[in-house]
Amino acid sequence: MKSRILTVSVLTLVIVTAVLTVRAEPVKIIDxxxxxxxxxxxxxxxxxxxxxxxxxxxxxxxxxxGAIKGMMSTLxxxxxxxxxxxxxxxxxxxxxEFGGLGIEIGVRRSVLTVIAPMxxxxxxxxxILAGDVIVKIDGEITRDMxxxxxxxxxxxxxxxxxxxxxxREGVDEMLDFTITRxxxxxxxIKDACVIEDGIGYVRLVEFQQRTPKDLRSSxxxxxxxxxxxxxxDLRNNPGGLLDAAVKVADQFLEQGVMIVxxxxxxxxKRMEFRxxxxxxFDSLDLxxxxxxxxxxxxxxLAGAVKDNGRGLVIGVPTFGKGSVQTVVPLNDKSALxxxxxxxxxxxxxxxIDKGIDPDIYVERVEVKTPEDKKxxxxxxxxxFTKLEKTRGSRRAPARDKPDxxxxxxxxxxxxxxxxYDNQIQTAVNILKGVRIxxxxxxxxxxxxxxxxxxxxxx
Numbered sequence: 001m002k003s004r005i006l007t008v009s010v011l012t013l014v015i016v017t018a019v020l021t022v023r024a025e026p027v028k029i030i031d032x033x034x035x036x037x038x039x040x041x042x043x044x045x046x047x048x049x050x051x052x053x054x055x056x057x058x059x060x061x062x063x064x065x066g067a068i069k070g071m072m073s074t075l076x077x078x079x080x081x082x083x084x085x086x087x088x089x090x091x092x093x094x095x096x097e098f099g100g101l102g103i104e105i106g107v108r109r110s111v112l113t114v115i116a117p118m119x120x121x122x123x124x125x126x127x128i129l130a131g132d133v134i135v136k137i138d139g140e141i142t143r144d145m146x147x148x149x150x151x152x153x154x155x156x157x158x159x160x161x162x163x164x165x166x167x168r169e170g171v172d173e174m175l176d177f178t179i180t181r182x183x184x185x186x187x188x189i190k191d192a193c194v195i196e197d198g199i200g201y202v203r204l205v206e207f208q209q210r211t212p213k214d215l216r217s218s219x220x221x222x223x224x225x226x227x228x229x230x231x232x233d234l235r236n237n238p239g240g241l242l243d244a245a246v247k248v249a250d251q252f253l254e255q256g257v258m259i260v261x262x263x264x265x266x267x268x269k270r271m272e273f274r275x276x277x278x279x280x281f282d283s284l285d286l287x288x289x290x291x292x293x294x295x296x297x298x299x300x301l302a303g304a305v306k307d308n309g310r311g312l313v314i315g316v317p318t319f320g321k322g323s324v325q326t327v328v329p330l331n332d333k334s335a336l337x338x339x340x341x342x343x344x345x346x347x348x349x350x351x352i353d354k355g356i357d358p359d360i361y362v363e364r365v366e367v368k369t370p371e372d373k374k375x376x377x378x379x380x381x382x383x384f385t386k387l388e389k390t391r392g393s394r395r396a397p398a399r400d401k402p403d404x405x406x407x408x409x410x411x412x413x414x415x416x417x418x419x420y421d422n423q424i425q426t427a428v429n430i431l432k433g434v435r436i437x438x439x440x441x442x443x444x445x446x447x448x449x450x451x452x453x454x455x456x457x458x
Contacts, residue, residue, distance in 0.1 A: 077107025104238035116236040116293035130293030136165030192218035200227035207240030207297040212247035229285040229431035239296025264341035286311030287427040295319035303345035322351020
C-alpha cells in the first residue's frame with residue numbers, strides 16, 4: 001500500500017503540536033496471532049452482551065468508539081482516536097489564524113498540561129504559563145478528559161468566555177481564570193532587531209511554512225546592519241512543522257551534518273534529516289535561548305545546534321515533546337492518531353519527556369527595582385498580587401483585550417529592543433566575550449609564532 005506522507009501542525013483553539021504522517025488509504029490489518037483473535041472475541045462478546053441486555057437501548061457505534069478511545073488512553077498522551085469531525089478538523093489546511101485562547105496543550109503524566117502560551121493572545125494576557133496543569137474547564141474536572149475533548153471544550157466563537165482552573169507549581173491553591181476567546185493570528189517572527197552594537201536578536205515564536213524564508217530575510221537585514229553575533233530566542237515556542245525546523249537548521253549547519261533522526265518500532269524505517277545546502281549564516285556567532293515552553297521543532301533546532309557544536313544553548317531544560325504521530329484513516333472516516341516514532345538529536349538523545357539540557361543553565365529572574373515592581377503589578381506576571389480568594393481557589397482579574405494590547409504595544413514598540421531580561425543579557429555577554437576573544441587572537445599571535453619571529457630577527 002502506497003502511503004502519502006504529509007507533515008502538518010495541528011492548530012485548533014489551542015495548538016496541539018506534533019509531526020504527523022497521514023496515510024491516504026484506510027489501514028488493512030492482517031495478524032495471525034491466536035492471542036489477538038482470542039481477545040477480539042472477548043471484545044465482541046462484551047459488545048453483544050451490552051447491546052442486547054443493557055437497561056436502555058444503546059448504539060453499537062457508541063460502544064465501539066468508546067472502546068477505541070479506552071484503548072488509546074492506555075498508550076502515551078499523544079495517541080488518540082479521532083471521530084470523523086475531529087479527523088476532518090486536523091486535516092484541513094491551516095489558514096494562519098483561528099479562534100481560541102492561544103495556548104498549546106498536551107497530556108503529560110496523565111494530566112492536561114500547558115506546553116506554551118502564545119504572545120499577545122488571551123492566554124498570555126491572562127497570565128497562563130508553560131507547565132500549568134489544567135484541572136477544570138467550565139467547571140468540569142479534566143481527570144478523565146481526553147486531549148481531543150479538552151480541545152473542543154476550549155474552542156469557541158471569538159468573544160465568548162471559558163472558565164479554566166489551573167494548578168501551578170509553587171502555588172498551593174487552584175487558580176481560576178475566565179478568558180475571552182479571540183481570533184489568534186499566527187506569526188513566526190515576533191522581533192528582529194539589533195540590541196547592541198554587532199549583536200542581533202530574533203524571536204521565533206513558531207515554525208510555519210514561511211518561517212525559513214522569513215527568518216532568512218530578517219537575518220540578512222540584521223547582517224547588513226553590521227551584526228556579527230545572533231541571539232535566537234525560542235522561549236515558549238511550541239514547535240510546528242518539522243520541515244521548517246530542518247530548513248532553519250540548514251541555514252546555520254555545515255552541509256551534510258545530521259539535524260535530527262527518527263526511529264520507530266521497525267529499525268528499517270529510520271529516517272535521517274541532514275543539512276542539504278551550504279550554510280548561509282555560518283559566519284555568525286550563535287546563541288539560542290530556551291525554556292520549558294520550548295517544544296518539538298524548537299527542541300530539534302536547539303539539539304542540532306548544540307550537538308554539532310554550532311552555537312551555545314542557554315536557559316532552562318525544554319519541554320520534552322519528541323514523538324511522531326501517524327494519522328491512520330479508518331473506513332468510516334474516523335482515524336487513529338498513533339505515536340509511531342521518536343525524535344533523536346544528532347548525538348542520539350531522545351527528546352521524549354527529557355528535552356534539551358542547555359549548555360549554560362540560566363533561570364529567568366524577575367528584576368526587583370521599584371519601576372519594575374510597578375510594571376510587574378500591572379503586567380502579566382503581576383497576576384498573583386491581584387488574585388482574590390474564592391472557595392479554595394484564586395481568581396485572576398480581568399485583563400485588557402489582546403487586540404487592544406497588541407495595538408498599544410505596536411504603537412509604542414521601539415525600532416530596536418532596548419530592554420531585555422537576564423537570560424538575553426547572558427546571551428549578549430557571551431557574544432561580547434566571543435568578540436573580545438577573536439580580537440585578542442588577531443592582535444596577539446600565539447607565543448610559539450612570536451618566538452620564531454624573535455629568533456629570525458635576532
